[in-house]
Amino acid sequence: xxxxxxxxxxxxxxxxxxxxxxxxxxxxxxxxxxxxxxxxxxxxxxxxxxxxxxxxxxxxxxxxxxxxxxxxxxxxxxxxxxxxxxxxxxxxxxxxxxxxxxxxxxxxxxxxxxxxxxxxxxxxxxxxxxxxxxxxxxxxxxxxxxxxxxxxxxxxxxxxxxxxxxxxxxxxxxxxxxxxxxxxxxxxxxxxxxxxxxxxxxxxxxxxxxxxxxxxxxxxxxxxxxxxxxxxxxxxxxxxxxxxxxxxxxxxxxxxxxxxxxxxxxxxxxxxxxxxx
Amino acid sequence: xxxxxxxxxxxxxxxxxxxxxxxxxxxxxxxxxxxxxxxxxxxxxxxxxxxxxxxxxxxxxxxxxxxxxxxxxxxxxxxxxxxxxxxxxxxxxxxxxxxxxxxxxxxxxxxxxxxxxxxxxxxxxxxxxxxxxxxxxxxxxxxxxxxxxxxxxxxxxxxxxxxxxxxxxxxxxxxxxxxxxxxxxxxxxxxxxxxxxxxxxxxxxxxxxxxxxxxxxxxxxxxxxxxxxxxxxxxxxxxxxxxxxxxxxxxxxxxxxxxxxxxxxxxxxxxxxxxxxxxxxxxxxxxxxxxxxxxxxxxxxxxxxxxxxxxxxxxx
Numbered sequence: 289x290x291x292x293x294x295x296x297x298x299x300x301x302x303x304x305x306x307x308x309x310x311x312x313x314x315x316x317x318x319x320x321x322x323x324x325x326x327x328x329x330x331x332x333x334x335x336x337x338x339x340x341x342x343x344x345x346x347x348x349x350x351x352x353x354x355x356x357x358x359x360x361x362x363x364x365x366x367x368x369x370x371x372x373x374x375x376x377x378x379x380x381x382x383x384x385x386x387x388x389x390x391x392x393x394x395x396x397x398x399x400x401x402x403x404x405x406x407x408x409x410x411x412x413x414x415x416x417x418x419x420x421x422x423x424x425x426x427x428x429x430x431x432x433x434x435x436x437x438x439x440x441x442x443x444x445x446x447x448x449x450x451x452x453x454x455x456x457x458x459x460x461x462x463x464x465x466x467x468x469x470x471x472x473x474x475x476x477x478x479x480x481x482x483x484x485x486x487x488x489x490x491x492x493x494x495x496x497x498x499x500x501x502x503x504x505x506x507x508x509x510x511x512x513x514x515x516x517x518x519x520x521x522x523x524x525x526x527x528x529x530x531x532x533x534x535x536x537x538x539x540x541x542x543x544x545x546x547x548x549x550x551x552x553x554x555x556x557x558x559x560x561x562x563x564x565x
Numbered sequence: 566x567x568x569x570x571x572x573x574x575x576x577x578x579x580x581x582x583x584x585x586x587x588x589x590x591x592x593x594x595x596x597x598x599x600x601x602x603x604x605x606x607x608x609x610x611x612x613x614x615x616x617x618x619x620x621x622x623x624x625x626x627x628x629x630x631x632x633x634x635x636x637x638x639x640x641x642x643x644x645x646x647x648x649x650x651x652x653x654x655x656x657x658x659x660x661x662x663x664x665x666x667x668x669x670x671x672x673x674x675x676x677x678x679x680x681x682x683x684x685x686x687x688x689x690x691x692x693x694x695x696x697x698x699x700x701x702x703x704x705x706x707x708x709x710x711x712x713x714x715x716x717x718x719x720x721x722x723x724x725x726x727x728x729x730x731x732x733x734x735x736x737x738x739x740x741x742x743x744x745x746x747x748x749x750x751x752x753x754x755x756x757x758x759x760x761x762x763x764x765x766x767x768x769x770x771x772x773x774x775x776x777x778x779x780x781x782x783x784x785x786x787x788x789x790x791x792x793x794x795x796x797x798x799x800x801x802x803x804x805x806x807x808x809x810x811x812x813x814x815x816x817x818x819x820x821x822x823x824x825x826x827x828x829x830x831x832x833x834x835x836x837x838x839x840x841x842x843x844x845x846x847x848x849x850x851x852x853x854x855x856x857x858x859x860x861x862x863x864x865x866x867x868x869x870x871x872x873x874x875x876x877x878x879x880x881x
Contacts, residue, residue, distance in 0.1 A: 386622070450662040456619055457657075458650030458677040458728060461642065468676065472667050 297548025303541025311361045314354035322351040323506045340530050343513070344520055352508040353530055359509050360490050360538060363424055367489040368482050370428025375435025376478070380470060382436070383443025384462045394440065397433035405430035405492045406499070413501045423502040427492045431485050438481050442474040476553035483546035487539045494535050510535050568634060570595050570735050570768045571616065575628035578611045578620065578792075583842040586612055586792040588628065590867075593768040595735065598759070600779030600800070601772045602815070603789035606838045609772045612789070613738045616770075617655055618645045632736065651681040654729035658741040660721035664713035670697075670724050671709030677731045696727040700757055719750035726757065733765045740772045755782050776819055780804055788812050791839075791849025793864070798872030808874035808881050811850045848876070 314322075325345045332342045340349035378397060382390040409418075409426035416422050446452065446469060455465055496502035497511030505512070510531040517527035569592040578586035586608040593599055603609050615626040618637050630637040632653060640648065654677075657663050664673055674696055675689035684692060690709070697705035700723040713721060722742065729737060739758060743751040759782055762769045771782055779786055779800065786803045788796040788811065796809040807813045814834040836853035839845075847864050851857035860877040867873040 449665075450657060450659060451665040453619065454655075454657060454663045454725070454728075455676070456649065457617060457655040458731075459646045459648070459680045460650075460676065461646045464680065468668075469665055473665070 294548040294551040296544045297552060300541050300544030300546070300548050303537055304545050307357050307361065307538050307541065310354050311357040314351075314358050318348075318351035318354050320348040320351050322347060322355040322508050324348070334526070341524065341526055343524075343527055344516065349527065349530055352513060353510070353534055356508040356510045356513065356531065356534065357538075359420070359503055359507060360493065360535075363420065363427070363493045363503075364486045364489045364542075366424045367428040367431060367493075368485050370425065371431035371435050371485055372478070372482065374429070375432040376439050376471075378432070378436040379439025379441075380443060380466050382440040383447055383470065384466055390440075393436065397436040400429060401433040403430060406495065406501075409496050409501045418501045418504060420503045420507070423493055423496045426496070427489050430492070431489065434485060435478070435481060438477055439470075439474055442477050443470050446470050446473045476549075480546050480550040480553065483542050483549060487542035487546070490535065490542070491539050569593055569631075570633065571770070572631040572634075573612075573616065573628070574631065576612065576615060576630060577627045578608065578615050579625050579627075580623065580841065584792065585624075585841060586615070586626075589789075589792075589794055591787055591794065591797065593736065593770060595768060596763075596766050597785060598762060598769040598771065598783045600783035600786040601770060601789060602774060602776060602779055602786060604774060604815075604834070604838050606841075607789045608792035609774075609789055610740055611792075613655065613740050613770065613772055616738065617649060617653065619649075619655075647681075650677040650729075650734070651732045652734050653736040653738070654732075654734040655738040655740065656722075656725050656729050656742045658744050660718055660725055660745060663725055664721060666713055668712075669709065670711050670713065670716065674709075674724060674727050674731065677728055681732045692731070693727075696731045697724065699730070699761070700724070700727045702727070718746050719754065722746060722750075722754055723757070726754070726761065730761050730765065730767075733767070735765075735767050736770070737762060737767050738770045738772070741774070742771075743778065744773070744775070751778075758782070776804070776815060788815070791844040793849060793875065794867065795850065795876070796872075796874040797867070798869075802872040806872075806881055808869075808872065808879040809850075809876045810854050810856050810878075810880065812874075813880055814853075 330344055334341045343349055378393045382393045405427050408430055409423055412422035412426050452465055452469060493502055494511030497509040498515040502511055503509035513531040520527055571593040573589060573591050576589045577584055601609050614620050616630050620626055626638055671693050675693040678684045678689045678692045694705050694709060702708055702720060702723045743754050783800055786800050787794050790811050796803055796812045807816060817832045818834055820831055845852050847862040851861040856878040865875045865877050867875045
């Protein structure tokens with residue numbers, strides 16, 4: 289019997305696909321150059337030439353939103369990869385070895401959990417120059433404990449299974465068990481967690497850019513567009529609307545996608561995954 | 566005399582400070598099929614896990630377990646991984662949970678081959694098909710792509726046996742391999758095991774509480790009670806002429822088929838197996854034994870040459 293596709297999955301999938309298509313399109317085509325300054329056309333409302341209007345420097349808002357989607361996706365992908373790359377092995381080690389190694393890795397992830405991403409980003413920005421890279425590193429590291437915990441939790445369950453003992457009887461060591469048995473069994477939880485983390489990362493990057501700790505100008509970033517539009521809120525209110533809506537819909541899309549995937553992949557999982565930001 | 570495949574010397578297993586297996590000694594000759602019998606809680610499975618070096622956390626083993634002259638208990642994890650599956654393998658009771666539900670049968674059967682024979686994907690696949698054919702799994706090539714839930718219990722146990730024997734280990738431990746299966750399938754699986762063991766010249770240690778199974782399959786038998794071997798010998802000697810009262814009681818507990826049943830009660834071994842660490846000092850069976858007296862406060866040695874029993878008042 290085929291299970292019914294959860295509606296959250298459809299809506300989430302649609303929104304995420306929209307962002308991806310926009311981002312990909314912006315790589316080859318935007319209505320105008322998103323960094324092209326046209327001083328004579330500052331703070332215009334929507335016109336046929338500028339469908340979403342222009343910003344305080346006369347740059348085309350639509351082009352900047354499109355290019356911003358690319359930036360947003362890049363940051364989401366890289367941060368989630370960092371978080372998975374560090375968090376999954378940590379959680380795996382904790383589940384496989386137990387004992388002191390488990391304590392060490394879990395306390396380490398507790399320490400990371402105690403640092404808000406913003407604080408980490410401020411630290412990185414102070415040490416290096418604030419850039420997309422420092423923002424991605426800060427958010428990625430802040431998300432590590434989420435993955436470490438999820439993998440450890442699901443991994444501990446897997447380690448109790450008979451087939452893990454059986455694997456040991458025919459000579460499978462810890463590394464083998466991790467790759468062949470633990471990872472495939474936690475992959476569904478991992479996929480769901482990754483989409484949720486994606487949303488968290490996008491929101492965090494927007495916040496960092498808003499504070500000037502993220503993507504530096506002139507690369508368009510939704511968070512910074514939002515913060516810059518503040519000054520002109522009474523002259524061009526729509527300027528704040530577009531990036532705000534973009535962020536909201538993208539985050540909503542990834543959250544819905546995560547919810548839908550969870551319903552699809554693991555109907556037994558009742559408790560909600562911890563979303564944090 | 567050639568070196569035994571497995572020589573267990575003074576094997577003691579402890580849970581914390583409580584001894585659950587006490588100074589067990591036995592040896593398995595090459596090609597020999599030995600039964601290890603006893604009630605639940607007698608330490609059968611722990612003995613097997615100790616031989617494989619697979620005792621769970623919190624349990625420790627001392628003594629020596631010599632496999633081809635090498636002490637398993639002294640091996641590093643890496644050495645153990647190299648030996649397990651290649652030279653010794655184990656089959657478990659529950660074929661329902663012993664296979665990874667998200668992996669295809671073929672991939673799982675190929676795992677030991679990939680680990681020990683360094684086979685690549687295609688080669689391992691072909692070898693796995695042969696292994697499944699050897700355990701007479703119908704439509705082996707097709708079943709390679711099936712998931713465990715698509716197989717019956719007997720088929721899964723065949724797949725497990727295929728995995729365990731894929732690298733032709735010289736020691737095969739089967740821990741109640743047929744307990745979870747229905748009787749007709751049991752007989753097939755036992756035939757298969759005996760066939761494979763004879764073909765490969767391996768030794769079999771069959772752990773069970775099912776005495777007729779041992780009588781059909783094995784040549785030698787070890788009777789374990791309270792973590793001690795109380796009687797050992799050839800199947801004919803031990804079952805035909807038991808010397809330890811516990812063995813006698815076990816044999817009496819088998820319901821005979823040729824009697825009129827209506828008003829006959831099943832015989833059970835009097836009392837029940839004490840909990841961990843609650844066995845009486847001295848002979849562990851003395852609180853359930855009809856022949857026990859003051860002498861039984863001291864644990865008797867295994868007495869005899871080929872057919873040995875640890876009892877102050879043997880039946881014969």
